[in-house]
Amino acid sequence: MAKPIPKWVQERLSRLWKKYDNKELTFEMIEKVLCMDDRNTISAFLNELKVADWIEIKLSKEDTRKRVYILKEPNIIMQELFQNANKKCKS
């Protein structure tokens, strides 16, 4: 179930979505779109998405040592966020 994410992660995520939608992404592809040469920040970015359940992480079919990242559909995320908010209101 998706949870809210910080503003700086949202800004970067929208750039990724604009370019690739829900295609499989590699770390290098993300690095390029986000114009970042700082791997620390990208790792933190991916971690925020993972913890908030906005991203799916799989092992690459070509090389199982690598990971591929798939962004969740925005409409699914919105639904989940609403459901979460409703749950909170009821409780």
Add this chain to the structure above:
Amino acid sequence: MQIKNVKVELVDKISRLVLKRITTDKGECFNRILAVSNGIYSCERKRLNHGKSVFNSIFQTFHLNWDKQEGEWDFKGLKKARQHAKKNKRFFIPYKQRNEEQWNKLNWKEAEREFKTFQKKESIVPYPIPLTASLEEWIIKKKEALNLLEPHQELIAIFSSKHLNINDFPALIKEELNNSLFLGLCCYELKTSLEKTNLSLLNSINSSFKIGDKTALICYFDYPKILTRNSYVAGSFAYCCFAGDVFSEKAHFPRSMSPESAEKMMNRKLTDYYLYDIKEKKFTKSLSQKEWHGFSLTDNFMEKISVSEGLNSYDSIRWLNHFFQQRDLNLINELLISKKEIVNTIKNYTGWSVFWDTAKPTSLIVQKTLSSK
């Protein structure tokens, strides 16, 4: 100017950031202050020549350089810097900028000699503490030192963040926070576990004070302007997370640089300068600003600063960096005062968020355990 007292105004329960109220004979202000250190002082002098204003910081430091060729500390410029501080109603702290090797060699004899050198002329007198110092030793030395001071003078014990006597470090810190107005720390780049442990302990002790308690101002010396290993976050923010109240940036002395480094520095272009990006809360260069924002912030600012400000392009950027960092430290204070969830704000900015998640002080549970010992 004199500090009457420093009191804890607020301790944020989640972030453990502390707001301190500083009461002087001229008024009151809060902690998280960038001191006017060597670089900014040189900019201020240039600006004054053009009839421009200076920063309103109440602290000025002067880092002294070890002259390798002469084999002695270079006191050149100290008197003028002190006069400048006095004129601008600032607390002035002179500081011998030691490298790691010099800290390792520091003994009580040298520390005492240094104290006596400054004791004659300074209102705030630095006393560097050897790396192996114990509480017992310091209590004796401190008593002797305090006996030599006039009523208007204050002592500032300066520890290394790599203090080797880990068993006594918390007690030493507690002693200073409880009984002094200032506590100095020479810091590095948060690379080693020793430094992180010591500073986490310091943060823990600092945040264990109650509202209204009298405490000391924690002054970080030698902090690196940019933490390149921590996503280019500002050193001022990084050390603010480790209980910093006053920050004095590491000075770079062209005379002690190698000819290659000096030449490299001289030939730097505008695109090589790091600018503090207030939106990202980290340092960036012109090229990455263009890629991310679509335009260069550095170029944009440079177009707005006229030559009549008296600063060259490097100094202009340095001036802006100082100004923006202080603005962000003020923002932290404002958030604390308004009792907003400060961690949520920190998490909204790239530089702050990445540092907070990857390098902030040891978890609160560990901190509480350590401070209760």
